[in-house]
Amino acid sequence: MSGSIKVEQCPQCGALAKLDASKCEYCGAEFLVASLACLDRLDKTGINKYINFYKDLLKESSDNGDLNCAMGICYLDLGLYDLASKYFAKAIEQIPDYSDVYYHYALTLFKGKRPKVLALTEIKKIENYLNAAIQIDDSKSKYYYLLALIKHDFYIKNGLRINPPTYRDLMSEADSRPYERSEIEKMLQHVLINDPYLLDLLTRS
Ligand SMILES: [Zn+2]
Known part of the structure:
Protein backbone atom coordinates (compact mmCIF):
# COMPACT_ATOMS: atom_id res chain seq x y z
CA MET A 1 0.00 0.00 0.00
CA ASP A 97 1.05 -5.48 -6.05
CA TYR A 98 -2.57 -4.91 -4.97
CA SER A 99 -4.82 -7.51 -6.60
CA ASP A 100 -8.20 -5.78 -6.21
CA VAL A 101 -7.17 -2.82 -8.29
CA TYR A 102 -6.80 -5.15 -11.34
CA TYR A 103 -10.17 -6.72 -10.53
CA HIS A 104 -11.90 -3.35 -10.34
CA TYR A 105 -10.24 -2.20 -13.54
CA ALA A 106 -11.51 -5.37 -15.25
CA LEU A 107 -15.03 -4.63 -13.99
CA THR A 108 -15.02 -1.17 -15.59
CA LEU A 109 -14.18 -2.72 -18.98
CA PHE A 110 -17.60 -4.43 -19.16
CA LYS A 111 -19.19 -0.97 -19.12
CA GLY A 112 -22.27 -2.50 -17.51
CA LYS A 113 -22.90 -4.85 -20.46
CA ARG A 114 -23.18 -8.61 -20.67
CA PRO A 115 -19.97 -10.44 -21.63
CA LYS A 116 -21.54 -11.91 -24.80
CA VAL A 117 -21.74 -8.55 -26.60
CA LEU A 118 -18.15 -7.46 -25.96
CA ALA A 119 -15.39 -7.66 -28.57
CA LEU A 120 -12.82 -10.45 -28.26
CA THR A 121 -10.03 -7.89 -27.72
CA GLU A 122 -11.92 -6.43 -24.73
CA ILE A 123 -12.57 -9.89 -23.32
CA LYS A 124 -8.88 -10.81 -23.63
CA LYS A 125 -7.95 -7.60 -21.84
CA ILE A 126 -10.40 -8.33 -19.02
CA GLU A 127 -9.06 -11.89 -18.69
CA ASN A 128 -5.49 -10.57 -18.52
CA TYR A 129 -6.35 -8.24 -15.67
CA LEU A 130 -8.21 -10.95 -13.76
CA ASN A 131 -5.34 -13.36 -14.20
CA ALA A 132 -2.97 -10.69 -12.90
CA ALA A 133 -5.20 -10.31 -9.83
CA ILE A 134 -5.14 -14.09 -9.26
CA GLN A 135 -1.36 -14.18 -9.68
CA ILE A 136 -1.06 -11.70 -6.81
CA ASP A 137 -3.80 -13.08 -4.57
CA ASP A 138 -5.22 -16.53 -5.19
CA SER A 139 -7.74 -16.45 -2.33
CA LYS A 140 -10.64 -14.46 -3.78
CA SER A 141 -13.65 -16.33 -5.20
CA LYS A 142 -14.89 -13.27 -7.11
CA TYR A 143 -11.93 -13.36 -9.52
CA TYR A 144 -12.78 -16.94 -10.51
CA TYR A 145 -16.52 -16.27 -10.70
CA LEU A 146 -15.95 -13.42 -13.09
CA LEU A 147 -13.67 -15.55 -15.29
CA ALA A 148 -16.31 -18.31 -15.22
CA LEU A 149 -19.02 -15.86 -16.31
CA ILE A 150 -16.85 -14.85 -19.26
CA LYS A 151 -16.34 -18.49 -20.28
CA HIS A 152 -20.05 -19.13 -20.12
CA ASP A 153 -21.58 -15.96 -21.51
CA PHE A 154 -18.90 -14.97 -24.02
CA TYR A 155 -17.19 -18.17 -25.21
CA ILE A 156 -19.97 -20.75 -24.86
CA LYS A 157 -22.88 -18.48 -25.84
CA ASN A 158 -20.97 -17.20 -28.88
CA GLY A 159 -20.04 -20.78 -29.88
CA LEU A 160 -16.30 -20.13 -29.62
CA ARG A 161 -13.55 -22.62 -28.96
CA ILE A 162 -12.76 -23.02 -25.25
CA ASN A 163 -9.19 -23.20 -24.04
CA PRO A 164 -8.61 -24.49 -20.51
CA PRO A 165 -9.50 -23.74 -17.79
CA THR A 166 -13.11 -24.55 -18.61
CA TYR A 167 -16.19 -22.94 -17.15
CA ARG A 168 -16.57 -25.87 -14.76
CA ASP A 169 -12.92 -25.68 -13.65
CA LEU A 170 -13.33 -22.01 -12.85
CA MET A 171 -16.62 -22.51 -11.00
CA SER A 172 -15.11 -25.19 -8.81
CA GLU A 173 -12.08 -22.98 -8.08
CA ALA A 174 -14.51 -20.22 -7.08
CA ASP A 175 -16.69 -22.51 -4.98
CA SER A 176 -13.67 -23.74 -3.01
CA ARG A 177 -12.89 -20.21 -1.79
CA PRO A 178 -14.70 -18.04 0.80
CA TYR A 179 -17.90 -16.51 -0.48
CA GLU A 180 -18.28 -12.72 -0.23
CA ARG A 181 -21.98 -12.14 -0.76
CA SER A 182 -22.05 -8.35 -1.01
CA GLU A 183 -19.03 -8.33 -3.32
CA ILE A 184 -20.71 -10.79 -5.69
CA GLU A 185 -23.94 -8.79 -5.62
CA LYS A 186 -22.01 -5.63 -6.45
CA MET A 187 -20.17 -7.44 -9.26
CA LEU A 188 -23.49 -8.44 -10.83
CA GLN A 189 -24.59 -4.81 -10.89
CA HIS A 190 -21.79 -4.10 -13.36
CA VAL A 191 -21.73 -7.28 -15.42
CA LEU A 192 -25.14 -7.95 -16.89
CA ILE A 193 -26.11 -11.62 -16.52
CA ASN A 194 -29.66 -12.68 -17.42
CA ASP A 195 -29.30 -16.47 -17.31
CA PRO A 196 -31.23 -17.58 -14.18
CA TYR A 197 -29.16 -20.78 -13.99
CA LEU A 198 -25.90 -18.82 -13.77
CA LEU A 199 -27.34 -16.30 -11.34
CA ASP A 200 -28.52 -19.10 -9.12
CA LEU A 201 -25.06 -20.70 -9.04
CA LEU A 202 -23.44 -17.38 -8.25
CA THR A 203 -25.70 -16.37 -5.42
CA ARG A 204 -25.08 -19.67 -3.60
CA SER A 205 -28.69 -19.65 -2.39
ZN1 LIG B 1 -18.36 9.75 10.41
Whole structure:
Protein backbone atom coordinates (compact mmCIF):
# COMPACT_ATOMS: atom_id res chain seq x y z
CA MET A 1 0.00 0.00 0.00
CA SER A 2 1.17 3.53 -0.62
CA GLY A 3 1.70 6.29 1.93
CA SER A 4 -1.00 7.26 4.37
CA ILE A 5 -3.19 10.31 3.94
CA LYS A 6 -4.06 12.89 6.55
CA VAL A 7 -7.78 12.96 7.30
CA GLU A 8 -9.12 15.78 9.45
CA GLN A 9 -12.87 15.25 9.13
CA CYS A 10 -15.06 12.25 8.37
CA PRO A 11 -16.26 12.59 4.77
CA GLN A 12 -19.68 11.17 5.72
CA CYS A 13 -20.72 12.74 9.06
CA GLY A 14 -18.18 15.55 9.41
CA ALA A 15 -16.90 14.43 12.82
CA LEU A 16 -13.29 15.24 13.61
CA ALA A 17 -11.07 12.32 12.75
CA LYS A 18 -8.67 10.83 15.26
CA LEU A 19 -5.02 10.91 14.32
CA ASP A 20 -4.07 7.90 12.16
CA ALA A 21 -7.60 6.44 12.32
CA SER A 22 -8.71 4.53 9.22
CA LYS A 23 -12.40 4.97 9.90
CA CYS A 24 -14.79 7.30 11.70
CA GLU A 25 -15.35 6.45 15.34
CA TYR A 26 -18.83 8.02 15.24
CA CYS A 27 -20.52 6.77 12.08
CA GLY A 28 -18.12 3.93 11.24
CA ALA A 29 -17.43 5.17 7.69
CA GLU A 30 -14.15 4.00 6.18
CA PHE A 31 -12.02 6.93 5.09
CA LEU A 32 -10.51 5.09 2.12
CA VAL A 33 -12.99 2.74 0.51
CA ALA A 34 -11.25 -0.40 -0.70
CA SER A 35 -14.19 -2.34 -2.12
CA LEU A 36 -17.61 -1.86 -3.69
CA ALA A 37 -19.12 -3.59 -0.65
CA CYS A 38 -17.89 -0.65 1.48
CA LEU A 39 -20.45 1.51 -0.36
CA ASP A 40 -23.27 -0.94 0.25
CA ARG A 41 -25.40 1.24 2.48
CA LEU A 42 -24.70 4.57 0.78
CA ASP A 43 -26.92 6.40 -1.68
CA LYS A 44 -25.68 8.73 -4.41
CA THR A 45 -25.31 11.61 -1.95
CA GLY A 46 -23.04 9.55 0.29
CA ILE A 47 -20.89 8.45 -2.65
CA ASN A 48 -20.61 12.04 -3.85
CA LYS A 49 -19.40 13.03 -0.38
CA TYR A 50 -16.56 10.53 -0.83
CA ILE A 51 -15.81 11.81 -4.34
CA ASN A 52 -15.49 15.41 -3.17
CA PHE A 53 -13.36 14.31 -0.23
CA TYR A 54 -10.99 12.34 -2.50
CA LYS A 55 -10.81 15.18 -5.01
CA ASP A 56 -9.44 17.43 -2.27
CA LEU A 57 -6.97 14.82 -1.05
CA LEU A 58 -5.77 14.06 -4.58
CA LYS A 59 -4.77 17.71 -5.02
CA GLU A 60 -2.02 17.11 -2.48
CA SER A 61 -1.38 13.39 -3.06
CA SER A 62 -2.08 12.57 -6.69
CA ASP A 63 0.56 9.82 -6.48
CA ASN A 64 -1.33 7.90 -3.78
CA GLY A 65 -2.53 4.59 -5.23
CA ASP A 66 -5.03 3.82 -2.46
CA LEU A 67 -6.62 7.20 -3.02
CA ASN A 68 -6.85 6.75 -6.79
CA CYS A 69 -8.30 3.27 -6.23
CA ALA A 70 -10.90 4.63 -3.75
CA MET A 71 -11.94 7.29 -6.25
CA GLY A 72 -12.22 4.65 -8.98
CA ILE A 73 -14.46 2.50 -6.76
CA CYS A 74 -16.84 5.44 -6.19
CA TYR A 75 -17.15 6.16 -9.91
CA LEU A 76 -17.51 2.46 -10.67
CA ASP A 77 -20.36 2.19 -8.17
CA LEU A 78 -22.09 5.13 -9.89
CA GLY A 79 -21.71 3.37 -13.25
CA LEU A 80 -19.31 6.02 -14.61
CA TYR A 81 -17.04 3.43 -16.15
CA ASP A 82 -14.71 5.56 -18.28
CA LEU A 83 -13.97 7.87 -15.39
CA ALA A 84 -13.47 4.93 -13.01
CA SER A 85 -11.04 3.20 -15.35
CA LYS A 86 -8.80 6.29 -15.50
CA TYR A 87 -8.32 6.19 -11.74
CA PHE A 88 -7.73 2.44 -11.68
CA ALA A 89 -5.16 2.71 -14.46
CA LYS A 90 -3.23 5.22 -12.33
CA ALA A 91 -3.60 3.06 -9.22
CA ILE A 92 -2.22 0.01 -11.06
CA GLU A 93 0.98 1.97 -11.74
CA GLN A 94 1.17 3.18 -8.15
CA ILE A 95 0.25 -0.01 -6.27
CA PRO A 96 1.00 -2.82 -8.76
CA ASP A 97 1.05 -5.48 -6.05
CA TYR A 98 -2.57 -4.91 -4.97
CA SER A 99 -4.82 -7.51 -6.60
CA ASP A 100 -8.20 -5.78 -6.21
CA VAL A 101 -7.17 -2.82 -8.29
CA TYR A 102 -6.80 -5.15 -11.34
CA TYR A 103 -10.17 -6.72 -10.53
CA HIS A 104 -11.90 -3.35 -10.34
CA TYR A 105 -10.24 -2.20 -13.54
CA ALA A 106 -11.51 -5.37 -15.25
CA LEU A 107 -15.03 -4.63 -13.99
CA THR A 108 -15.02 -1.17 -15.59
CA LEU A 109 -14.18 -2.72 -18.98
CA PHE A 110 -17.60 -4.43 -19.16
CA LYS A 111 -19.19 -0.97 -19.12
CA GLY A 112 -22.27 -2.50 -17.51
CA LYS A 113 -22.90 -4.85 -20.46
CA ARG A 114 -23.18 -8.61 -20.67
CA PRO A 115 -19.97 -10.44 -21.63
CA LYS A 116 -21.54 -11.91 -24.80
CA VAL A 117 -21.74 -8.55 -26.60
CA LEU A 118 -18.15 -7.46 -25.96
CA ALA A 119 -15.39 -7.66 -28.57
CA LEU A 120 -12.82 -10.45 -28.26
CA THR A 121 -10.03 -7.89 -27.72
CA GLU A 122 -11.92 -6.43 -24.73
CA ILE A 123 -12.57 -9.89 -23.32
CA LYS A 124 -8.88 -10.81 -23.63
CA LYS A 125 -7.95 -7.60 -21.84
CA ILE A 126 -10.40 -8.33 -19.02
CA GLU A 127 -9.06 -11.89 -18.69
CA ASN A 128 -5.49 -10.57 -18.52
CA TYR A 129 -6.35 -8.24 -15.67
CA LEU A 130 -8.21 -10.95 -13.76
CA ASN A 131 -5.34 -13.36 -14.20
CA ALA A 132 -2.97 -10.69 -12.90
CA ALA A 133 -5.20 -10.31 -9.83
CA ILE A 134 -5.14 -14.09 -9.26
CA GLN A 135 -1.36 -14.18 -9.68
CA ILE A 136 -1.06 -11.70 -6.81
CA ASP A 137 -3.80 -13.08 -4.57
CA ASP A 138 -5.22 -16.53 -5.19
CA SER A 139 -7.74 -16.45 -2.33
CA LYS A 140 -10.64 -14.46 -3.78
CA SER A 141 -13.65 -16.33 -5.20
CA LYS A 142 -14.89 -13.27 -7.11
CA TYR A 143 -11.93 -13.36 -9.52
CA TYR A 144 -12.78 -16.94 -10.51
CA TYR A 145 -16.52 -16.27 -10.70
CA LEU A 146 -15.95 -13.42 -13.09
CA LEU A 147 -13.67 -15.55 -15.29
CA ALA A 148 -16.31 -18.31 -15.22
CA LEU A 149 -19.02 -15.86 -16.31
CA ILE A 150 -16.85 -14.85 -19.26
CA LYS A 151 -16.34 -18.49 -20.28
CA HIS A 152 -20.05 -19.13 -20.12
CA ASP A 153 -21.58 -15.96 -21.51
CA PHE A 154 -18.90 -14.97 -24.02
CA TYR A 155 -17.19 -18.17 -25.21
CA ILE A 156 -19.97 -20.75 -24.86
CA LYS A 157 -22.88 -18.48 -25.84
CA ASN A 158 -20.97 -17.20 -28.88
CA GLY A 159 -20.04 -20.78 -29.88
CA LEU A 160 -16.30 -20.13 -29.62
CA ARG A 161 -13.55 -22.62 -28.96
CA ILE A 162 -12.76 -23.02 -25.25
CA ASN A 163 -9.19 -23.20 -24.04
CA PRO A 164 -8.61 -24.49 -20.51
CA PRO A 165 -9.50 -23.74 -17.79
CA THR A 166 -13.11 -24.55 -18.61
CA TYR A 167 -16.19 -22.94 -17.15
CA ARG A 168 -16.57 -25.87 -14.76
CA ASP A 169 -12.92 -25.68 -13.65
CA LEU A 170 -13.33 -22.01 -12.85
CA MET A 171 -16.62 -22.51 -11.00
CA SER A 172 -15.11 -25.19 -8.81
CA GLU A 173 -12.08 -22.98 -8.08
CA ALA A 174 -14.51 -20.22 -7.08
CA ASP A 175 -16.69 -22.51 -4.98
CA SER A 176 -13.67 -23.74 -3.01
CA ARG A 177 -12.89 -20.21 -1.79
CA PRO A 178 -14.70 -18.04 0.80
CA TYR A 179 -17.90 -16.51 -0.48
CA GLU A 180 -18.28 -12.72 -0.23
CA ARG A 181 -21.98 -12.14 -0.76
CA SER A 182 -22.05 -8.35 -1.01
CA GLU A 183 -19.03 -8.33 -3.32
CA ILE A 184 -20.71 -10.79 -5.69
CA GLU A 185 -23.94 -8.79 -5.62
CA LYS A 186 -22.01 -5.63 -6.45
CA MET A 187 -20.17 -7.44 -9.26
CA LEU A 188 -23.49 -8.44 -10.83
CA GLN A 189 -24.59 -4.81 -10.89
CA HIS A 190 -21.79 -4.10 -13.36
CA VAL A 191 -21.73 -7.28 -15.42
CA LEU A 192 -25.14 -7.95 -16.89
CA ILE A 193 -26.11 -11.62 -16.52
CA ASN A 194 -29.66 -12.68 -17.42
CA ASP A 195 -29.30 -16.47 -17.31
CA PRO A 196 -31.23 -17.58 -14.18
CA TYR A 197 -29.16 -20.78 -13.99
CA LEU A 198 -25.90 -18.82 -13.77
CA LEU A 199 -27.34 -16.30 -11.34
CA ASP A 200 -28.52 -19.10 -9.12
CA LEU A 201 -25.06 -20.70 -9.04
CA LEU A 202 -23.44 -17.38 -8.25
CA THR A 203 -25.70 -16.37 -5.42
CA ARG A 204 -25.08 -19.67 -3.60
CA SER A 205 -28.69 -19.65 -2.39
ZN1 LIG B 1 -18.36 9.75 10.41
